[in-house]
Every structure is written in structure tokens, then in C-alpha cells.
Amino acid sequence: MSRQRLSPLDRLLCAVPACTAFMALAGCSPKEDAAAPEAATPAAAASPAPVREITQISGELYRVRNNAHYTVFLVTPEGIILGDPINADAATWLKGELAQRFNVPVRYVVYSHHHWDHAAGAAVFNDTAELIGHENMPGAIQAYSAGLSGDLVAQDKNGNNQLERDEAQGGMAAQFDFFDRNGDGGITAAEIIAEVVPPESTYSGSRTLTLGGKTVQLIHPGNNHSTDSTIMFFPAERAAFGVDFIGVKRLPGGLLGGGTYEEWISSLKAVEALDFDSFLPGHGPWGSKADVAGFRQYGEDLRTAVLEGIKAGKTVDELKASILMEPYREFENYGIWREQTIEQAYQLLKEGA
């Protein structure tokens, strides 16, 4: 039964509001998911299998894909340090792959942030792993659970703080039975985030994990897409992993979720200050340190353009029509997210954030 309830999650996760509304700088989009290879064939379109792959990045550091979501893991002789679990279905698959390939247990799961489309499913590893998150993560989970947020509020036509079947739209409609975990005919925020297990240990600022002679630094870059963001920095592998507040040649799905515009930019600079060659985001292609600089430049150029418009007394619609962000036309999601990022930047910067 649980397999039937879980299977739609992988293929539809990116259509759900968690990715499109409160998840500022969110990575996924319905368009991206629709473009996934499994949807390209008629047979797969009827019941698409999740697209999953494991790619070796450097040394014993690997990147894992589950449709539009990505995580990382580092293998050591004493066990594995894993990033986001993504979701229960993906985690179950990954656990099997890790056992088969490496025959060592997952000793740590490091949450990039609390958003359920990245953080769900850690229970799968909890028999052997310690779950680690930033100190703000437990509070962020609680805050999310308290009530519908983002565009889920707009779907809640009768305002009763849950989505009934005739209200749910998009991914929430498609996955209604999955999220209505108690089967009472309504989806609450607590049900949506129910599979996110709170961290068992938290840190403030930074923390170093050592296992089997290898090291991973956990770094909180400040508030950005959320208030509980963690970067995983792999010094020996010369790589860094960060999720949703940062991307590679890719427009963000939204702006901010717990910080100011300036804090977002300073978070990106905190990543740039690390010594690495490979940057591994939670969505989209991976790239180089120059790509991180390019993404930060996008954020700064957007801020400059929007602030000029505000100063000139332009409306947000005028800005959406005039700010074309031409140098970033080749970024992923330029066509679908350019206007919304301008709108969100306008709202933030007009408020002085």
C-alpha cells in the first residue's frame, strides 16, 4: 500500500506548491519535470519511472539524481555521509544502491534545509545515521506545520487552512491521496511536511564532520531561501553542495524565504569564499566556482535593475516588461521565471529588504 502511495511523489514532486511558492529560490518547476527523459516516451508518460542516477564527482564524492532533485554523498571506510534524503521512495532506492555498491552504512544525513521536497525520507536511514541540520531547522518545520503557506493559501478557497479535494490544484491534486495521510479528505501543512524528521543534532555557524579519515564542513551561509540553510563543503574533494538559494546557469524559482535580498547575496558570497572546483546544486546542472560567481552576479544585476526602476517610480508591470536580464537569457528557466523573480525582487527591495 505504501508503495502505491509513494510512487507518484517522484514524478510529480516538482509540480507541487512547495516548490513554487514558499520555497523561494526553489529549483524545480513543472516544466522541468515534464522535460525529464522519462516523460519523453508514450509508455513512460502514462506511468513515468523516476529518473535516477549516481555520478562520481571527485574521489569518493558522488552526486545523486532523483528526477529534478539532487543530493550528494561521500563514501569513507567507516560509512557514508549523505546530504538530503529527498523523499522516502528515493531514499529507499538509494539505500539499496549504497549497500550494494559500498557495503558501509550511512552514518550521517545532513539536511540542506527543511523543505520537504529535499528533506523527507530520512527515516529510511535513521537506523544507522545521525540526522543533522542547522539550529533553525526544528523551528522552521514547526512554523511550516502551523498552517498553509505560499500558493497553497490561494488554493484554500474556503479558508479552513486545509485543502479539500475540490480545492487542490496541480501537484497537490495529483498527489491528493498521498498527502492526505490520515484520509480525512483534507491536506494540512502538517501532513505535507510529515515525512521530514527533525534533526537529531543541530549546529550554529559551522560544524566539521570527520569519518573514516575524511572531512566535511557544514556551513550556515546566513538567511536566504530559508533560515536553516546548510552548505556541505568537501575540502579534499574540492566541492561544495548547496540547495535552492543557489544554482548553476539557472534562474531561481523564487526569491528568499527567510532573509533579505542582501542576505541572499551575502550567502552566495559565502559560498564563493570557499576553496573548491565543483559546485553541486540541489537542482539543475553542476558547475564551477565561476558558475557560482555568475549566479551571484545575476542576483546583483537583478537588484541593480529593480532598484533603478523603483527609484524611477516604475510599476512592477513596467519593470517586468523592461528588465530583460539579457546576459542571462541562456540560463535555465529564463522563460518561465524571469518575470516572477523581478516581481519578487521588487517586493523585497521596495520594502527595503
Ligand SMILES: [Zn+2]
Ligand atoms: Zn527549498
